[in-house]
Amino acid sequence: MAQLELLNEQGQAASKVDAADAVFGRDYNEALVHQVVVAYQANARQGTRAQKDREQVKHTTKKPWRQKGTGRARAGMSSSPLWRGGGRIFPNLPEENFAQKVNKKMYRAAMATIFSQLAREGRLAVVDSIAVEAPKTKLLAAKLKAMNLDHVLVIADNVDENLALASRNLPNVLVVEPRYADPLSLVHYKKVLVTKAAIDKLQEMFA
Template sequence: MDLKLLNEQGQSSATVSAPDTIFGREFNEALIHQIVVAYQANARSGNRAQKDRAEVKHTTKKPWRQKGTGRARAGMSSSPLWRGGGRTFPNSPDENFTQKVNKKMYRAGIRSILSQLAREDRIAVVDSFTFDTPKTKLAATKLKAMGLDSVLVITDAVDENTYLATRNLPHVAVVEPRYADPLSLVHYKKVLITKAAIAQFEEILG
């Protein structure tokens, strides 16, 4: 698979040969959906909580006598049928949303995503992505010159200057290959990857 090599102006100056084992796989929509949903589920904090009828603060006094009023019988105001009563099946902070995905499936899903991005021309290669000083303006100017407004940059090593220069930019993220997650890969419009990062992907996913 040949990927475009971009210069500082965002123009394609040449092509880079990328391994077909990573960038030439078939599109597996079901697998990609599974690993993206699993990633989102595993990122949940699981801290939502609601109260059942035993936990809400209500009197246990019977609202009215059982018979003779013409009303429906009622036991206490904490009933789930009543406004302000407890929930029948409340959410608990102990609920576990974890979804297990095997390493083999996860890596196959990442390879499938990268291959589809390459086919859709949403992935490009640069020689390097570094900055001499940690200035956000430098990063914004560089990405604007390349015509990138929503981009995931995958570089072999994220140094301090690169991290500080890009952390305040919306719709821009910079990660190393080992931290490239499926959600980010499908979320951003473009993926910019360095030559050295491709070699790291070969070690991780090959």
């Protein structure tokens, strides 16, 4: 069984919590993590950029100069892709699809690998629970400051309205439920704080 630090309200390690090796004790697989993170970012792309081909650019179709006798290269029209301001040969289209497929087994393995590495690096900690009495940003900010946490991903078993509203205006804090934890956020934040009940849910999802 993997051992995770259980923090008190002052951010000090009070004791240890047992966790499944399948999720928190796996060997690090850098290639797998890289593939899943890149796929996650690619799948978030909208693909709305567009470029014009030589038919769509606004240019006259008049021949710029006569075919022979000028000493210059032959030119048919200024919309040529060879010219500055001309149309693209293979333009990017609005319906471009950047999606990359990642099967469930790979995704689960990558998430478990990330959680395991976070635990080894001391970037993953557990708390009994986290909640605020009112939807006030300063309440949650004070709670995190007391624990010496300023750039943190909080995975809570239940994110109620108070916690969601209190966290959304803190620039370096993200509070999510286990099902919304994503590989990019896990890699990005300096510290990951998980509630005890959320540990059980994560083990169900990724073991």
